[in-house]
Amino acid sequence: MKDRIAKTMKSILLFLILLGVVSGRRTQLLKGLPAISSVEENAGAGVSVYDFNVTVSPLSSEGVAILPTIVNSNPLTEAFDIESKGGLEYRVVTTGNPVLDYETMPKSFDLQIFVEDRAGRTDLNILTIQVTDKNEHPVFRGNMAIQTLTIYVLEGTPPERIYQVDAADPENAKLKYSLLPATVPFLITESGAIFSTKQFDYEKDPHCYFLNITVTDPDGLNSTKTVNINIININDERPYFTTKQRIYRIPEEQSLGTIVANITAKDPDDEDSPSRLFYSIQSSERYFSINPATGVLQMTGRIDRDALPLRLHPSISLRVRVEDSPSNGHTREMEITIIIEDINDNSPECNPSAFRKEVNENTTPGTFLVDLRNYCKDIDVDPSNNQFNFTGLSGFGSNNFALESTVSGRLVMTGTMDLENPANPRIEVYTLTVRVQDIAHPSYLNIIYIYIRIKPVNEFFPVFSNLPYVFNVSEITKVGSSIGRVHATDKDWPPTLITYSIVAGGGTRDYTNIFWISPTKGDVRILARLDYEATQKHIFTVQASDQEKSTTASVTVNVLEVNDEEPVCSPNFYSFQIPVSLAVGTNINGFRIECQDRDSDPRSFRYFINEGNENNHFTFSPSAGSNTSWLILASQFDYESGLDTSWIYSLRVYITDDNLLSVRDKTTHLIKTGVVTLSIRVIPNPTTAITTTPGFTVVTKRENLYSTSAWYVPFVITLGSLMLLGLLVFLGFLLVTCVRTRCPPAGRAHGTPLINIPEKKKPKKEVVVTMTKLNTVFDGEARDPVTGRMYEFNTRSGARRWKKSNEPLQPALAGQVTSSATENSGQGTDRAEAASKKQPSEKRRELTAAAKPAAKPSAGQSETPGQDGLRLQK
Known part of the structure; x- marks a missing residue:
């Protein structure tokens, strides 16, 4: 960083100097310059090269603003600098960096020196420095120039060159090499090559040599360096064991880590230093290990003298090897024997360690x-x-x-x-x-x-207790119920499990086994229903067994009679028709019920109608005390006033028995009930004879009920009704046409109506009329009790017509009609005469009355029977 700053300052100063020169203000301030001077090569730092002064005006007190500075050199170098000697005196000195070398560096340097005083006057002059040559000492190059050289020679190496000395003279003069001391087994040639003169043995010869190598130039200048030669030991000798013992004795079961032997050896290559030997066991061994560095033999596994193979061969042989290198070194081996001695280390063992023995209780x-x-x-x-x-x-x-x-x-x-x-x-x-x-x-x-x-020994037989076993069981006891228990004991100890079984008896013709006994508890249960009427007593044999010995006992089961049989009546279902005008007290169609009960007296039967007897028209006579009873009409039918509305009666008749032939236990007195179902259809009286009836029309009236919020319901109903009404009108027209042309009115043909139906005024209601044309099949016939004439009727719909043949029927019902029937027939004659006096319009209205359907009308509806006419439903 400092060098960069200095170069920058010099560049700026050079620029200012040039600027001053150009401006024409240059003044002679450097006294003694320009000049030429010289300096010897390789001069050290601080050698004075040239002195000069700086002159300023005596009248000026400004002094020097910029000290004399080398602003440039040619060729460029930093080997020179300017120092102050005090005042305005200065000198040029060497910096030592780089060292001036005559042989390698330029011979002359031109230094430009610049100075400026405080008045702004500047001066720039050149100092030429010439480098002069001098005679120098030879110098070593390479490793010998910077350090003491150490050379390593392997023992056993034959004589050969071991090193080449590199030296030079600055003046390129020829140099001479010499070696001291002369007694060492080495020599140096004129070219500076060092040779060994013998094959070294590390174990016999010195391990290190010091050589002084001197190089001299022709002028007698020389330089000397020391060379250290070390002989390197190589592994060329086999180690040998120093341990003499070969047989060792140790007891078995020694703890792990116990030292058995200390194997030692030496290596001639290491006589003056600690041996670097490595020990190992060559044989496959699991009991011992050897320390590879010290040769200590230790226990690594448990030794059991009593186990094979040591039980037969109690000695162990080891082959120990010593080696002077971890690998591929010189080795030597020896064999040692270790004898294992027996000790008392085992307790007696028994196999098995636990004995199990069975002994009979009667063992002597x-x-x-x-x-x-x-x-x-x-x-x-x-x-x-x-x-x-x-x-x-x-x-x-x-x-x-x-x-x-x-x-x-x-x-x-x-x-x-x-x-x-x-x-x-x-x-x-x-x-x-x-x-x-x-x-x-x-x-x-x-x-x-x-x-x-x-x-335990099974010495005793099981013995039943609480003999004899008699169980009284009601015949209505549920299947699976417990009826009693048998129990047996055994004197053997410990108490053995006694099992129970039925070995004989206990069956009937229908069931092989009707009793079951618990194998462990002796609890007796029934598997099938008991029947006193079939069998009054059961006897079976029970066996108690302790797996080896067994005992039997007899069990008696008395079946107690219970009223468990319900009356069985014939027939249990019957269907027939009766005329509406049947006289009260008449045995209906000669019908009677005959009942049988296996456990009840016939005089115990009672008869009553539980369902379907509307207005109590029917009854049975006698109602109790006999096994036979007749169905009697108890009251007259009344359809004209609306009291009766149903033409079909489904009677559910219950027959009960309320006493037993022989009642032993009043607490078990039960009542059983038989059921008979009767279907009775009431046939209206025919008043008009109809020879042919192609069909009849059913008109159904229904109340128009719908939710006012469902606006679409009346719309759809109205639309559909209009369309259906049009169709029905058309069909009605065709029917009327057909009737007028082919079928004369039945009432006019015979002159007497079947039934007089009084007109009743009924409240006006909004109705939807549905007309359905049906073909009628007349599959039954009956006699009109009023006129005595025969008429045909349909058993399903109730439609009727006068029979063409007026032959009288056989008097099948003559014996069944009581005096009330005679009175009714007289009343019927009066009604017939009244009917003949009616106006023709009334007769026509009677002809349109509809036949009664098989189904019972729904609530709120009434139906009016008539000849193959119309049936109106509200």
Whole structure:
């Protein structure tokens, strides 16, 4: 950084000087310049080259503004500088950087020196410096010029050149080389090459030589440098062992890290220095290791003298190698033998260590149980270490056992083990311990466990308790219910599990087994429904078993009678029709119910109608006390006043039995019910005979009910009704035409109407009329009780017409009609006469009455029966 600043200042000064010269203000201020001077080459720093003064006017007191400065040199160099000598005297000196070398640098330098006083006057002059030559000492070059040279020579190397000295004379004169002392086995040639004169042996010759190398020029000037030559030792000798012992004895089971031997060796190459030898074991070894640096042999694995292969061959051979280099060095090997000695380090072992023996409870005392000697051994090799004996028999109940001797180890039983004897402890398993112990020190021992299980002997049969077994069971007991329990005991100890089973009996014709017994609890359950009427008593055999011995017992099950049978009636369903004018008290169609009950007296039956008997038109006679009852009409039908509206009656008849043939237990008195279903259709009285009926039209009235918020409903209904009404009008026109041309009015043909239907004024309602033309099939016939004439009817729709043939029917109902029927027939004659006096318009209105449909009308609707006419529904 300073050099850059100085160069910058010089550049600025040179610029100012040139500026002053150009401006014409140059003044002679440097006294003694220009001038020529000289200096010797290689002059050091601070050598004076030339002195000069700076002159200023005596009248001026300004002094020097810019000191004399070398502003430029030719050729350019920094080898010179200007120093002040005091006042206005100055001198040019050498800087020593770079050193002026006559042979390599320019011979002459022109220095431009500039000065300026405070009045602004400047001066610039040139000082020429010539470099003069002088005779210099020779110089060493290369490594010898900057340091003491060290040369290394390997031992065993044959004589050869080991180094080339590099020296030069500044004046390029020829130089002479010499070597001291002369006694060393080295020489130097005229060209400066250093040679060895022998093959060195590191173990015999000096390890280091010091040589003084002198170089001299023709004028006698010389320079001297020292060369240090070191002989390098090479590995050319084999090491040798210094340890003489080859056999070592150690006891087994030494701890890891125990030192077995200290193997030592030496290397002739290292006689005067610590040996750098490396030790190793060449054989495959798991018990020992050797320190590679010190040769200490140590234990690295557990040695068991009693295990193979040492049990048979108790010696270990090792091949130890010493090497003077980690790899590819000189080696030597020796073999050592290590003998392993046996110690008493094992306790006697028994296999198994726990003995299990089963003994029957009736085993006699003195019985031999186990010989422990056959299962125990000591694996120590030395006989003095593997002898042992048996002692210390102990454990709860050990007084019942004994060892014959400490040597044999034979265990025998000395007591009795009967488990059923209260005097003996009921112990199933005896736990005994025996010590097996070394005779030799340190007397290792082991504990042997002997488990003697007293095996129970099944000596007794199971015995049933609480005999005999009689169970009274109601016949209505649910399937799966428990009806009783059997129990058996066994005197054997410990108590054995007794299992129960049914081995005989307990079945019927329909079921192989109707009883089940719990195998472990003896709980008896039923698998099928008991029936007193089929079997009143069951006897079966139960067996109790303890897996080896078994005992049987008889079980009696008495079935108790219960009213569990419901009446069975014939028929249980019946369907028929009756005329509307049937007389009260009439046995309807001669129908009767006959009932049977397996567990009830026929006099116990009661009959009542539970459902469908609207206005109580029907009843049974007798209503109780007989197994046969007839269906009777109890009250007259009344459709004209609107009391009756349904033409079909579905009667649900219940038949109950309220007593038993023989009641043993009043608490089990139950009532069973039979059910019979009757379907009765009431047939209206026909008043007009119709020879042919191609069909009839059904007009349905329905109230127009809809939500006012659903505006589209009336629109759609109205539109659809108009379209349907147009269609129905057209169909009605065709029907009227057909009737007028082909079918004369039935009322006029016979002169007497079937039924008089009084007109009733009904409230006016908004209705939607639907007309449906149906073809009628007449599949039944009946006699009009008023006129006595025959008419045909449809069993599904109720439509009817006079039968063409007026032959009277057989008097099938004559015996069923009571005196009330006669009265009704008289009333019917009066009604017929009244009907004949009606106006023709009334007769035509009667002809349009619709037939009754099979379905019951819905709530709020009424229907008017008539000849194949119209049926109006509100």
